[in-house]
Amino acid sequence: MSDTVTLYTYFRSSCSARLRIALHLKEIPFHPIFVNLLRDEQSSESHRAINPSGTVPALVVQQGSKAPVTITQSLAALEYLDEAFPDKGPSLLPSDPETRALVRTLAQIIGCDIQPVTNLRILKRVAPLGADRAVWSKDLIEDGLRAYEAIVSRSAGKFSVGDQITLADICLIPAAWGAERVGVDLNGFPVTNGIVQRLEEEQSVRLGHWRTQPDTPEEFRVKQE
Numbered sequence: 001m002s003d004t005v006t007l008y009t010y011f012r013s014s015c016s017a018r019l020r021i022a023l024h025l026k027e028i029p030f031h032p033i034f035v036n037l038l039r040d041e042q043s044s045e046s047h048r049a050i051n052p053s054g055t056v057p058a059l060v061v062q063q064g065s066k067a068p069v070t071i072t073q074s075l076a077a078l079e080y081l082d083e084a085f086p087d088k089g090p091s092l093l094p095s096d097p098e099t100r101a102l103v104r105t106l107a108q109i110i111g112c113d114i115q116p117v118t119n120l121r122i123l124k125r126v127a128p129l130g131a132d133r134a135v136w137s138k139d140l141i142e143d144g145l146r147a148y149e150a151i152v153s154r155s156a157g158k159f160s161v162g163d164q165i166t167l168a169d170i171c172l173i174p175a176a177w178g179a180e181r182v183g184v185d186l187n188g189f190p191v192t193n194g195i196v197q198r199l200e201e202e203q204s205v206r207l208g209h210w211r212t213q214p215d216t217p218e219e220f221r222v223k224q225e
Contacts, residue, residue, distance in 0.1 A: 002064075003028075003061070003062065003063045003064065004031070004061070004062045005023065005028055005029065005030040005031065005059070005060070005061050006030065006031045006032075006033060006059070006060040006061075007019055007020065007023065007030050007031070007032050007033070007057055007058075007059055007060075008032075008033045008035050008047070008050060008051065008056050008057055008058040008059075008060075009032050009033070009034060009035065009056055009057050009213070009215075010034065010035050010036065010037045010042075010056050010215065011034075011210050011211075011213040011215045011216040011217075011220075012037075012210050013037065013056050013057065014115055014119075014174035014175060014177070014178050015055075015056065015057055015074040015115065015174075016056050016057040016074075017173075017174035017177070017208050017209070017210060018057075018074045018075075018078060018170050018171055018174055019057050019059055019074055019077055019078070020032075020207070020208035020213075021170050021173065021174075021204050021205055021207075021208035022078050022081055022092065022170050022204075023081070023208075024203070024204035024207040024208055025089050025090065025165060025170075025202075025204035026081060026085060026088040026089030026090075027088060027089055028081065028085055028088050028089075032213075032214065032215075034214070034215040035047060035056050036215070037056070037120055042054050042055055042056060050070060050072075051070075051072040052072070053072055055072070055121070057072075057074055057077065058070060058071070058072045059071045059072075059077040059080070059081075061080075061084065063084065069084075074111070075107060075108070075111050075167075075171075078092055078167055078170060079092070079093070079167070090164060090165065092165075092166055092167040092170065093166065093167055094161070094162075094166065099161060099162075102151075102155060102161055103160070103161050103166045103167050103168045104167065105151065106148060106151060106152065106155075106160055106161070106168035106171070106172070107167045107168045107170075107171045109144055109147050109148050109151075110144065110148070110168075110171040110172060110175045111171055113140075113143070113144045113147070114140065114141055114144035114145075114175055115175065115178075117140050118136070118137040118140055118141060118178065118182075123136070123137070134182045134183065137178075137182045138179075138182045138183055138184055141175070141178065141179045141182065141184050142179075142184055142188075144175075145179065145184070145186075145188075145189050145192060146189070148172070148189070148192055149189040149190075149191055149192050152191050152192055152195065153191050156191050156194075156195060158195075158198055159195055159198065159199065160172060160195055165199070165202065165204075169195065169199055172192070172195065172196065172199070173196060173199045173200070173205055174210075176192075176196045177209075177210060209222075
């Protein structure tokens with residue numbers, strides 16, 4: 001029995017984009033199932049049976065005759081792909097513990113400090129309190145990027161940690177797309193912005209981009225070359 005990988009995704013979800021990019025980077029074929037967050041499909045009974053958090057992504061993997069594995073947090077899913085498919089593509093984490101900790105630190109600046117407080121679920125809750133959603137997001141993203149910039153100024157090569165794409169980069173690039181959407185000027189973070197520009201040239205990033213997905217609305221979609 002062959003491996004089957006299913007990804008519950010939404011075109012503009014940054015957490016979903018992390019998984020799309022990683023799957024393309026590792027050349028792991030996957031079947032996408034589209035969950036429209038604006039139609040609240042993530043809250044349906046059928047989706048919550050897969051992901052009790054009522055969010056995306058959800059990664060479902062069946063390897064051979066093993067029972068399917070469902071992972072509903074993107075960082076855990078990224079590390080799972082590294083461990084479950086060790087022969088597929090580059091590793092997302094370095095081999096030594098010190099550099100692994102550095103990569104995880106950068107990834108968690110995005111995954112813990114930026115994304116959770118600027119996602120759609122939180123923005124819906126702060127709007128009735130009088131907060132401007134764009135200003136809220138811009139301020140919090142800039143706070144996180146300042147921390148990211150301070151660290152990568154010491155660790156960057158071509159990418160965030162040296163010259164190989166890591167877990168940190170896979171978290172960074174969707175966050176950069178979200179930052180630009182709310183008016184963050186990435187030129188204010190020159191090392192980070194250089195990394196982002198180099199990541200944009202990678203085929204896996206282009207394939208995982210929010211503007212190239214089958215569920216991307218026509219007005220936002222760009223065609224792959």
